[in-house]
Amino acid sequence: MEMFRFAHPDYLYALVIIPILVILFWLSRRSRRKALERFGQMETLEYLMPNVSKSRPVFKFIIWLFTLSSIIFALSRPQFGSKLKTIKREGVELIIALDVSNSMMAEDIQPNRLERAKRAISRLVDNLSDDKIGLIVFAGDAYTQLPITTDYPSAKLFLNAVNTEIVPRQGTAIGAAIELATNSFSPQFEGNKAIVVITDGENHEDDAIGAATAAAEKGIIVHTIGMGLPQGGPIPIYRNGQKDYRKDKEGNVVITKLNETMLQQVSAAGKGIYVRANNAQVGLNTLFNEIDKMEEAEMESLVYSEYEEQYQWFIALALLLILVDFMTLERKNKYLKNIKLFGR
Template sequence: MEAVTALHWLRPQWLWALLALPLLALWWRARSRRRHAWTGLVDAHLLPYLLEPRGTTRTWARMGAAALGYALAVVALAGPAWRQVEQPLWQSAMPLVIAVDLSSASLAADVPPSRLAIARAKVARVLAARDGGQVGLVAFAGDAFTVAPLTEDAANVALFLDALAPDVMPVDGQRADRAIEQSARLLTRAGFDRGRILLMTDHGDADADAAAERAARAGYRVDVIGVGGEAGAPFRGANGALLQARLDAASLRTLAASGDGDYRAVTLDDADLRALGVLDANAVDGASQSGERGRAWQDEGYWLLPPLMLLALFAFRRSGGAVAALALVLLLPWLPAQAADLWRRPDQAAHARLVDGTAAYRREDYARAAALYAGVDSADAHYNRGNALARAGRYPQAIAAYDAALKRQPGMADAIANRRAVEAAMKRKPPQGPKDGGAPSAGGQSPQPGQQGQADPQRSSPQGAPGEPTQPDRPAPAAADNRTTPEAKPADAQAQAEADRAQRQRIEQALARAGRAEPPDADADAPRAETAAQRERRLANEALLQRVPDDPGGLLRAKFRLEHERRLTQGRPTE
């Protein structure tokens, strides 16, 4: 009874299909009666005396099996569920715009070391703690300006923290209403219908309350942190006058309530930020919901599919067919299906083997690379196979591979050069059998590239994986500089050293003739003597560099000034 009570239907509208079951049974019965050939020729009251009685039990068994299968299918489609399972709740990261008061009052020291320093620290803490979600920064005084638009890169916003100061603002004042409007404008332009605004200031007013109410109606919650102390502190305004700054907590609470948000007084730790829930991008109404889980009904209709499939097997006309089909299903090998190769064209399959051979060649698995290249019948594949065999010390097979490449592309310069190099290596010392999975023996030497017009004296990649990968459906023709060549080894190390020494001497002599040579034993780190003109030029350059102003807030100052002038031309008043 407990299971029946807990039964829940996810798609109950399918249960209406059960009403058709009696109609289907009547149709089946009528059809079975009309199916006999004598039904339409003999009177109904004479049929029992002329025909042999049919297997009534068998007929009813078929009808029962069909009705049961129909009922199982309908019940499975209805989605029966009798238990609930936990499922994680998806939470979208809430965007946040921080509005910081940069008026002259922010220099007051009623909270140590100053209101401005505390506000910077709070913004830095929010940027460092938020994991996901877009964040933006707005600075305001007599007007509000965008420091950084909404972005997921919090580090990019943090770059402007040290430049936040009252002197970057073009006009002084404390227009919190414009800060809220600018913050809501950023959220709207970014396409968010929900978001949060964190306002940092010391008092509110009627205009700010109205702006917060409009933002809340638009879906943007306004939270407030009161920066300052109730005792207040003096500060010097933009005009040089000495003024008094004081925290008005009551007006800030009203402001936060108008914006459907919360108010907290600033603290030296993270208590205020945690109480508002701005440290977590998934926080809603001040409480973090990240990791919260819900419960959902589990669809158990799939349990009805095995008996339904068994009933479907016996729908065959002969029982032997059903048994054979069931045995075939049970005896099939349960192996993962890989149908990708069935849909590849021959050129795509060949190119895939070339790519795999390239990967094996770069792993120095030359035996594997040669086997993969052998599966492609092209000049480039045989050429690469010859290179892999030569690297493995199998010189006769490498020469045969080069011959196969030349047979398909006569005159292939790289194949001719590498074939001669392999023949020269065989004459110098007979190769030994490959060791350790295809690596050449210690005594075997690889052929030398760079002979007979070899394009690149360095070892290049095998064909099939050049620097820019070719398309799998249209392999690009091979180029001379993207085929593999066996690794180069100097035939005579002493001769090579002598040649390098002679080349260095020729370079030094040429530089000496040009008047730009230095003694070979000159100390590169020793200070060079400079003339009076060079010393004067160096000192002048250093003086010019020292005159370059080191002002990190210059960009913001110029940006805000231009924006302020543009707004003035549009007729927008400011304080």
């Protein structure tokens, strides 16, 4: 099976000029006809101009449209992939589990914990090359936001859509996120796998340590990043454009604090490392350096290694059409006018 592609597909946008030229040609023909009608009836004028052809200019215009189209296709360099080969790439598979609970809106890390984490993940994606990445979001439940992929632009697109409303049920189910991530790696991938949990560590839902232990037993490293400062901060809420803070049943402002002990225990159970974020750095680069030290497994993929150029066919067609246009006169040939090749 051959693979077809355009080496420079941007040139195809020039085809938009074709319908524009058709409209301009039609307007020109209509304007010319109206101008002639001012001098008399068309039947009389046609009798007075026996060598003028109505169809030849149209035919020549169509030739030039096809000529222009052929040149545009030639510039876009159509190619057929002729040979397949297997290439080996080195990389690891990385799944980031991002906490999107309301506590991640605390502003002890500027501008807030969630936004700072998203910016750090975006910078991490910019630095990836052969690694695969996936994204899981969690609060009271865990969901796959992006299946594991090497499509980095899509990863950033899905990341931009993350907010605290993306998971309906509130909470911090770190264990569920680790379990989902553990089952989300490529089944056929036998290389190194890592999970990075980014959260403030306020886990009230499940056994995160047990989930990290189970992942480690499968050869999956679990790292954690603590988002938040030890002293914590209030959780802002906005009503009618006014900023307020979440309060408990007694009316006291809720202070969300980083549960550093929990995250240290999770990373230890997952045989990974723990990094605390602050206003200077989040820690993803530190963890990625650790991931880079892992033995990178080879990932195989089939690619077309050779492409055969096809633009010469369109160049040949354009030259042929130019020759046909050159041999086609606007007016009827007095020797060939009885041959009704173009009608009238």
